[in-house]
Amino acid sequence: MMKAFDTQQDLSGATVVLRAALNAPFEHGTVSNTFRLLESLATIETLLQQRARVVILGHIGREPELSLKPVWEEMKKHTSFSITFVDDLLGGKAEQAVRALKDGAAVMLENVRSVPGEKKNDPEVGARLASYGDVFVNDAFADSHRTHASIVGIPKHIPGFAGPNFMKEYEGIFPARTPTSPSLAIIGGAKFETKQPLILRLLETYDRLFIGGALANDFLAAKGYEVGTSLVSRSPDIQTLLDNEKLMFPADVVVSCPDGKMTTRACDAVLPNETILDVGPASVKALALHVAEARTILWNGPLGYFEGGYKDATESLAKLVAESGAVSIIGGGDTVSAIHDLNIADRFTHVSTAGGAMLQFITDGTLPGIEALK
Secondary structure: OOOEOOOOOOOOOOEEEEEOOOOOOEEOOEEOOOHHHHHHHHHHHHHHHOOOEEEEEOOOOOOOOOOOHHHHHHHHOOOOOEEEEOOOOOOHHHHHHHHOOOOOEEEEOOOHHHOOOOOOOOHHHHHHHHOOOOEEEEOOHHHOOOOOHHHHHHHHOOOEEEOHHHHHHHHHHHHHHOOOOOEEEEEOOOOHHHHHHHHHHHHHHOOEEEEOHHHHHHHHHHOOOOOEOOOOOOOHHHHHOOOOOOEEOOOEEEEEOOOOOEEEEEHHHOOOOOEEEEEOHHHHHHHHHHHHHOOEEEEEOOOOOHHHOOOHHHHHHHHHHHOOOOEEEEEOHHHHHHHHHOOOHHHOOEEOOOOHHHHHHHHHOOOHHHHHOO
16 A cells, blocks of 8 residues: 655654656746646655755656756745755765755755666666665656656665655546546547557546547548648547547637638638647537536646647636536646646646646556555
8 A cells, every 4th residue: 555654753864765746847948837846845845844854856858968957946946945956866976965964954866867777767776766765755746657766666675655746646636537427538639549548548437538639630530531731640549439429529620821821620621731730719619518517527638739839729728627616637738837827727626747647547547656655
């Protein structure tokens, strides 16, 4: 059974190895959204208040050469506690910094992905990271769908517990696995191949499933509609789902024309030289009827090319769900960004910092990080 860490105990003299969710979005070398970092900082401050010595681990981006130093610099702006940074993970500088920790102080070590053994779950990496502390606290639910050394390797050597943010995510997302009817799931993003197990799970448990984003292009193409130059990944497995009465697709879409202008078209009227970039207003209006009657709403992924600035449908849906009164469980980086841009995050039941981990947990009911703590 997974156990939650008691952050209210006196931790004087104890060293906690904390795996935090530090993978914040960056623009021009600085953190552009602090939501995830401030969630992690709250746990760090709680541990420091209890006089723990905290060794902070985390990753940033996909490239091993990326440094966590900008993350640390952003964190320093929001706390008065003693948190230092060391540009080392397994070498002498890191070991010395850990040994020098005093009660109520923390050190952030370099990006765990700076060593190849992290992603390979090298037993030696897990053992060496575990040697830094007395207990392991995993507070990074968002990273716990990965079988990496800092997630599953460390608790093989020292007692492992779930942190406050981990438990918040676990308890917040869990109701999405057993929704109350009428229930509505909304899935955006791209790549049918990666979403297929989730879609099958949702079709078993939800009354309605709306497909948006580039994922909708896959289904529209499979139905024989013209999708022009839109992003699409063709899979023969889609054909087996097209007749499922629970599935809902856009009725209209916003497209870019060769002359650079934008227009809205019915899904069966897209031209070969046009690109689908967002769900149209008629589709949002139709979806609003199901949002209004739903008692459980699960939403992950934007309805359009959000990072390209096509946000209208996503923001309209966010407002509808916020006003619905349903149990609302929201996740995915762009979806969460839209909610924070609109300043309505407090109007949802649970806003998750997890993306892939959220979807895998809903699909499987567990994660490698959960199993490692049992």
